Amino acid sequence: MDQKIVLPGQLLSENAGDSGTGTYVKDGKVYSLLYGVMDNKKKVTVVPFSGKYIPVPRDQVIGTVIEVTPSNWVFDINSPYAGLMHISEYPGRIDSSRMTDFLDVGDSAILQIKDVSMSMKVELTITGRNLKTLKEGRIIEIKSTRVPYIIGKGGYVISTLKKKFNCDIFVGQNGRIWVNGRDEDMDYLEKAIRLIVQKSYYNDVNSKGNNITQLFETDSNEEHGPDKSKQSNDASSDVEQKPPSKKTSRNHETLDDTYRKIDALLDPSHD
Secondary structure, eight states: OOEEEEOTTOEEESOGGGBOTTEEEETTEEEESSSEEEEOSSSBEEEESSSOOOOOTTOEEEEEEEEEOSSEEEEEOSSSSOEEEEGGGSSSOOOGGGHHHHSOTTOEEEEEEEEEOTTOOEEEEOOSTTOEEEOSSEEEEOOGGGHHHHHOGGGHHHHHHHHHHTOEEEEOTTSEEEEESOHHHHHHHHHHHHHHHHHHTTSOTTTSTTHHHHTTOOOTTOOOOOOGGGSOOOOOTTOEEOOOOOOOOOOOOOOHHHHHHHHHHTOTTOO
């Protein structure tokens, strides 16, 4: 896999068919749209170092309704650009007078970006695999540039998080993560996400991405007694949490050893 730092407008490929996320095509050639890291494993893509999420067609995102018009829901998608979902994009036939019965201001949903116009009009849909309204669980926000660290190579990190913390997880490309499970399971999962986001800033995309997946390769039979004094209370300015769900809280084993491994493996002095 060839990765390197690129600048906006930099030539990345002579083949227009190589164009992926974070690039644009001009005169049959592919150029970088962003300042970030180029990856040409399959398509030529550029992951930005910083900045707000820029909508891309076919991305799956988590949006929150901020306005309901006679024919559209208007969503905040953690971007400078709001997203519009026409009433016809909701499964089934809905009368416009009942739109708020299905999605009202403050409600969230997993959506797909259907189209983005040249003027950055963002069209959304909720018809498709994995797309749905979110009635329970909680939403955690991170910078969209940190999303690859939560997903991991081949989706290994997210699948390990699901198994380790016994929660459903969906990571939107816009930096919003939906988690659902028992309250205390979600608490520990959120702490793990915070640490991954916080410590990932120390690491170059090329050199230590795999270390994150190694954090959770512990004995499945290993148990840790509760010791809240050792739990990490470090907060990341990049992570915000919406109000928790109302599910009943239950006891859960702490994962202090896992957190210590996160600190050790992602420490900038670790080779």
